[in-house]
Amino acid sequence: MKIEIDADSGFCFGVTTAIEKAEEELAADGRLYCLGDIVHNGRECDRLREMGLEMIDHATFGQLHNAKVLLRAHGEPPATYAQAQAQGITVIDATCPVVLGLQRRIKKVYDEHPEAQIVIYGKPGHAEVLGLVGQTDGHAIVVASIEEARQIDLRRSTYLFSQTTQSVEGLHAIVEYLTTHIQPPAEFHYADTICRRVAGRLSGIEAFAQHHDVVIFVAGKKSSNGRVLFEACRRRNERVHHIEDAGELQEEWFAEADSVGICGATSTPKWLMERCARRIGEICADKHPQMML
Numbered sequence: 001m002k003i004e005i006d007a008d009s010g011f012c013f014g015v016t017t018a019i020e021k022a023e024e025e026l027a028a029d030g031r032l033y034c035l036g037d038i039v040h041n042g043r044e045c046d047r048l049r050e051m052g053l054e055m056i057d058h059a060t061f062g063q064l065h066n067a068k069v070l071l072r073a074h075g076e077p078p079a080t081y082a083q084a085q086a087q088g089i090t091v092i093d094a095t096c097p098v099v100l101g102l103q104r105r106i107k108k109v110y111d112e113h114p115e116a117q118i119v120i121y122g123k124p125g126h127a128e129v130l131g132l133v134g135q136t137d138g139h140a141i142v143v144a145s146i147e148e149a150r151q152i153d154l155r156r157s158t159y160l161f162s163q164t165t166q167s168v169e170g171l172h173a174i175v176e177y178l179t180t181h182i183q184p185p186a187e188f189h190y191a192d193t194i195c196r197r198v199a200g201r202l203s204g205i206e207a208f209a210q211h212h213d214v215v216i217f218v219a220g221k222k223s224s225n226g227r228v229l230f231e232a233c234r235r236r237n238e239r240v241h242h243i244e245d246a247g248e249l250q251e252e253w254f255a256e257a258d259s260v261g262i263c264g265a266t267s268t269p270k271w272l273m274e275r276c277a278r279r280i281g282e283i284c285a286d287k288h289p290q291m292m293l
């Protein structure tokens with residue numbers, strides 16, 4: 001039996017950079033706060049916690065003074081930076097450059113077109129979306145689906161943006177609806193702001209899933225990028241299992257399997273996929289597993 005880890009799965013550059021910044025600070029200081037989970041992966045968070053990283057929520061952030069806080073790749077709204085300044089907090093800004101670029105574009109449109117409505121295709125309440133909505137003083141409308149997009153006031157000029165991890169198909173459906181239904185003289189403009197590190201992964205991971213008898217998808221259950229990629233695997237292979245760690249692997253999943261593929265989200269560390277591969281090797285020892293790590 002072959003066990004293969006998908007070479008393209010694992011951290012994107014935004015997450016890699018945020019973790020490297022945290023590691024640098026921890027090596028120098030031994031202690032650092034991070035606003036929210038640095039990555040939607042519990043095992044990687046545990047590893048960094050052991051190094052001295054303390055992940056805090058906004059309520060705790062509000063109590064801090066003269067501390068050092070890392071802002072993760074998802075980004076934060078302007079109010080967080082203002083609060084940090086007022087409380088003497090030193091910000092280590094690890095906002096992904098792709099997210100930062102999107103925040104700036106939204107702010108520019110908001111400043112230049114106060115009469116228009118800004119619509120963000122994204123998950124309500126998601127940290128990145130809160131950071132995007134913050135660029136518009138909270139005025140942007142968030143839609144999670146084409147059904148919600150149908151509720152938009154079509155008599156107002158509309159600018160559509162997307163959370164970086166949304167699906168390209170979902171965005172295209174909304175673009176098509178708004179292009180054909182906007183009521184002139186209102187105008188419709190959109191920007192495809194989906195991160196290609198995620199969108200580009202879809203076809204690759206589908207091919208990988210199709211290529212194996214059984215697929216083990218390793219990712220935190222809170223990762224939205226993880227959900228999109230897991231669904232892509234499931235479209236091509238019914239025998240796909242979403243786990244967070246090797247302890248969830250079950251022997252019966254590998255019955256009559258000659259090849260097992262292991263893949264994950266952009267928030268899944270490589271070491272975790274390797275740990276799952278080793279565990280599958282132990283479970284299926286009688287099948288003489290060959291590791292392709």
Ligand code: SF4
Nearest residue numbers: 012014096098164195
């Ligand atoms: S998925 Fe893309 S936008 Fe999001 S953190 Fe990674 S590189 Fe940045």
